[in-house]
Amino acid sequence: MTFVNTNTNVKLIIGIGKTGISCVRYFISLGYNIIVMDTRITPPGIQDFKKLFPSVKLMLGKIDLKNLENIDEIIVSPGISLSDPLIIELLKYLNIAIKGDIELFANSTNVPIIAITGSNGKSTVTSLLGEMIKFSGKKVGIGGNLGTPSLDLLQIAEANFYVLELSSFQLELTNSLRAKAAVVLNITPDHMDRYRNLTEYINTKKKVYLNCEIAVINKDDDSGYKNLLLPEKKISFGIHNIEDSNFYLKNNWLMHRNNKLLHINNLKIKGMHNISNALAALALGYAINLPLKSMLDTLINFSGLPHRCQLVTTINKIEFYNDSKGTNIGSTKTVIESLGRNNAEKKIILIAGGVGKNADFSLLKSTIKKYVHTLVLIGQDATVIAKNLDSSCNNIIFSTTMQDAVRKCVKNAKPYDQILLSPACASTDMFKNFEERGEAFIYEINKILNEKFFSK
Numbered sequence: 001m002t003f004v005n006t007n008t009n010v011k012l013i014i015g016i017g018k019t020g021i022s023c024v025r026y027f028i029s030l031g032y033n034i035i036v037m038d039t040r041i042t043p044p045g046i047q048d049f050k051k052l053f054p055s056v057k058l059m060l061g062k063i064d065l066k067n068l069e070n071i072d073e074i075i076v077s078p079g080i081s082l083s084d085p086l087i088i089e090l091l092k093y094l095n096i097a098i099k100g101d102i103e104l105f106a107n108s109t110n111v112p113i114i115a116i117t118g119s120n121g122k123s124t125v126t127s128l129l130g131e132m133i134k135f136s137g138k139k140v141g142i143g144g145n146l147g148t149p150s151l152d153l154l155q156i157a158e159a160n161f162y163v164l165e166l167s168s169f170q171l172e173l174t175n176s177l178r179a180k181a182a183v184v185l186n187i188t189p190d191h192m193d194r195y196r197n198l199t200e201y202i203n204t205k206k207k208v209y210l211n212c213e214i215a216v217i218n219k220d221d222d223s224g225y226k227n228l229l230l231p232e233k234k235i236s237f238g239i240h241n242i243e244d245s246n247f248y249l250k251n252n253w254l255m256h257r258n259n260k261l262l263h264i265n266n267l268k269i270k271g272m273h274n275i276s277n278a279l280a281a282l283a284l285g286y287a288i289n290l291p292l293k294s295m296l297d298t299l300i301n302f303s304g305l306p307h308r309c310q311l312v313t314t315i316n317k318i319e320f321y322n323d324s325k326g327t328n329i330g331s332t333k334t335v336i337e338s339l340g341r342n343n344a345e346k347k348i349i350l351i352a353g354g355v356g357k358n359a360d361f362s363l364l365k366s367t368i369k370k371y372v373h374t375l376v377l378i379g380q381d382a383t384v385i386a387k388n389l390d391s392s393c394n395n396i397i398f399s400t401t402m403q404d405a406v407r408k409c410v411k412n413a414k415p416y417d418q419i420l421l422s423p424a425c426a427s428t429d430m431f432k433n434f435e436e437r438g439e440a441f442i443y444e445i446n447k448i449l450n451e452k453f454f455s456k
Helices: 018-029 046-052 085-094 101-106 122-135 198-209 272-287 292-301 329-340 361-371 382-389 402-411 434-450
Strands: 010-014 033-038 057-060 071-076 113-117 140-144 161-165 181-184 214-218 233-238 247-250 253-256 259-263 310-315 318-322 348-352 372-377 396-398 418-421
Touching: 010 018, 010 085, 018 033, 018 101, 046 057, 071 085, 113 122, 113 198, 113 272, 122 140, 122 161, 122 272, 122 292, 181 198, 181 272, 214 272, 233 272, 247 272, 253 272, 259 292, 272 292, 272 329, 310 434, 318 434, 329 348, 329 361, 329 418, 348 402, 361 372, 361 382, 372 382, 372 402, 382 396, 402 418, 402 434, 418 434
Parallel strands: 010 033, 010 071, 033 057, 113 161, 113 181, 140 161, 181 214, 214 233, 233 247, 318 418, 348 372, 348 418, 372 396
Antiparallel strands: 247 253, 253 259, 310 318
């Protein structure tokens, strides 16, 4: 289909990536002229971009602001910080509105939005709730920070709901969300290379509740809504602070008020963090009136997402867990404790490291001291992590490749140990993304299995 540009104003999109491309498609469909800007001379996927959008004007590398005319709106991809020198210079030069894709999306639909954010667990809860909606017979668009960019979801005909995973980066430029139901699952320090302090990060997460109809809150972690004016309609969940919670855990049963719903032994997803995720999804589903039976049937059959505390295999009574999505301290801490609670002794061999994002790794000390007997460090900030954790683990090993890391883990493992990849770091120093990192881990496990490495 060919669109005729009927608008003289121009939309400036900064950043070529999944989000940037979705913004291009969106504005082309509305007949706008577009300029796409990226400071990289050859950003990934640029050739495919040119084939998809041959008539879109591109500005790559060093930017000459004098070439910008009739710009009435700037759309920034979430991966670009608002403190980036280019953004600051643009705003001074143009003095116009700056938006993100979620703001555009929120102003483009009247379909109820369920908005999910938090430091950890948001992909699992987003996917789980999406499956609950599907199983109830409703049509749903699932995306945002997970999978499909939000603006591409607008192409779904007659959707009953949109379920959006939202990162703090996306929420920075979002002011018109007005979600049907919203939740901050939890808060642990993350992205401290982008935010001035933890308070700024928390306040950005809290924006998910802005003008929402129903606030779903975690009674175990009030940092996501403390001192915030919430709507009258609230639904709560919790594992530890269960008093007055609507959905909670009691004697290994998922509960709603005083009613037993499901025993945790019937869940395929394991660990206390996933029980919290299950309760959050139930609370959100309840907020949008999903049938309880549909939600419970979905829970029973939901096996979780790849790269999230995924049991890869068991070899010689040694379990291998892929938690490559563990990209911050809070996530890794939770997974270690979930696995470690089942063992009286130190049984975990942990692979960690990558891009540390200025995190304080000393926050992992007590957890590692209690549950980890060997720490294998990889990536850009391996030495920083070692310095932070040196007193918590007697056996710290450095590796330069995933192959070397996995083999060193195996050499240090004994029956009933758990080899866990949960890096507490971003992956971009060694891999394209956390998925590629997790696949590399799985590949090396399969390789040593095929080589009969254990018998050597």
